[in-house]
Each structure stands twice: as structure tokens, then as C-alpha cells.
Amino acid sequence: MIRRNLRSWTSALGLALLLGLLVPATALAGAVITPVPTFPYPSVDLGKPFNASITLFNNSTGAEAGAGVTVTANNLDLFPSCPDSVITANNCPTAEAGVFTLSSTGTSGAGDCPAGTWNIAEAAPGRWRFTPPSTIGLLAGHSCTVNFTATANKLPQFDADLTSPGSQTNQVASVDAFSPVTSLTVRNSGSGQTTVLGSSGAGNVAAANASLQVSEGCKRVVTAKVTGSDIKTVNFFVDGKHQATVTQAPFKTTIKAFKLSRGHHKVTAKVTFTQGSGEGPSPAKFQGGFLRCAPPKQPNFTG
Secondary structure (H helix, E strand, O other): OHHHHHHHHHHHHHHHHHHHHHOOHHHHOEOOEEEEEEOOOOEEEEOOOEEEEEEEEEOOEOHHHHHOEEEOOOOEEEEEEEOOOOOEOOEOOOOOOOOEEEOOEEEEEEEOOOOOEEEEEEEEOOEEEEEOOOOEEEOOOOEEEEEEEEEEOOOOOOOOOOOOOOEEEEEEEEEEEEOOOOOOEEEEEEEEEEEEEOOOOOOOHHHHHOEEEEOOOOOOEEEEEEEOOOEEEEEEEEOOEEEEEEOOOOEEEEEEHHHOOOEEEEEEEEEEEOOOOOOOOOOEEEEEEEEEOOOOOOOOOOO
């Protein structure tokens, strides 16, 4: 019985290997267009327009490398604010709307882009669609860049990198690539990251004199406190989650660090000032952090 099962398994393996040898090499290759979004690094300022771009790179291999790949209209999408780097079906499943506004048109830049004007529109909240002036054909190793402008309207609600100062957000671009070899369309994606900084106008006197202090060291309970004048309300957040709202001095809160995971954690204080203090058009944002250490090991006693 064992020999019969072994003989059957060996025959199946041999057939699988034979079929594998008969499969064309192109099946192991594919149409690969990598869209890389580029926002200013390391940061952009609220309310200030900036230049941005998306570059399509043809990284195809096999037969597609020789035949080229086609990018048709209405399939290049940009998610300018993606809270995390987890991509589903090469799209951002949790795009945050309203963080950025993009220009309504773009222009062809370096590479093999067709001449003319690109149309840019928000196809869904937080998802912007780029339509080229005509079909894009790219040979292997070639690229196409579309240039446009964007403006940061607000700070992202979710921070994509808790270990870095400021509020980071990912930019995710997705595009469909059509292979003339297999007549199949494959969707690929690429990403970048930038930091959104709050506006600090010349009249922001109260905000310039305010500050956030977070207790240092590995403590079980952490204290976060905002000091300054003309403070009306302080909203505290820990790792993007609302911690407390304080409406009178002292503007502080306690954080039960022992309930959090080990490692670095970010504290954000959004401060609203009283009228006439020169606080600017939006609440000021201050950030700090603390380290949650591992609990000390207890000695093992034997006897």
C-alpha cells in the first residue's frame, strides 16, 4: 500500500515537472509598471502650494520587456494621504480625504509621456484620477512623468510614522498596465511619504510662546503638559487616539503608559487660543513622545 502511494505521488510529481517545462517562459514574467509619487521631502506646509509628480517606470521582464507595455486612460490613481502602508489590490483601502487638494490639470514631464494636458479629478474621497492626453506606450527601462501642483489643507488625522517627529502621511499611486503579449492587465502600485507641518504665521504670537512637555524616562504613568498664555482648550492625543480635552489650567493629562505596547509613542497636543491672541486661522499643534520600556525581570528563586 505504501509503495503504491509512493509510486502515484512520484508519477504526479513527474507530470507536474513535465508540464512546468512546457509552460512558456513568459508566464514567469509580466507587465510591471511601477508608479512612484513624489511629494516634497521632508515636509510641506499647510496652505502653501507645492510641486509634485508621478513617474511611471516600466520594470517589465520576459517577453513584455521586448514588446513594451501600454497604459491607457482613466486607470492612474493617486491616494495622496494613505494612513498606513497596507495596500489592498494595489490600492489604498483607507484613503483620508481632504488632507490635500490637487490641481485640475497636469503636464507631461521627463520621459516618454505623450504631449498635452493631463486631466486630474477626485474620483472618490481621497482618490484622485489622472487621465493622460493619449495612450502611453513604454518600453522596458523607460519612464513617463506627469507634473502637477498640490496644497495641504489640513494635518492628517492618522500618523503614518509614529517614530518620527511631525505628522507623516503616505502617498500611494496605482496604475493598470496592459501586456500586448498576454493581453492581460495587471495593477501595480508605488508609494512615498511626506510630513505635513502646521502653519506658523507671523502673527502667531501665542503659539510661538507655547510648548508641550512630556515626562522623560521609562515611567508607568506619563505626564503631558502644555504651557503658555491665552490658551483656551487643549486636546491631547496618544498615537493618534484622543486622550483628553482640557479647558482650564493646568493644561495637562496623565497617560497610563503601562497599558501600552513597548517602544516609542507619540503625544500630540492641539491647542486653541483665546480670540485676539494672534493664534492664526487654525489650532496650533505640538508634538512630543515617550518610551514605554519593558518591565524589569523578576529574579528566579529556587530552593
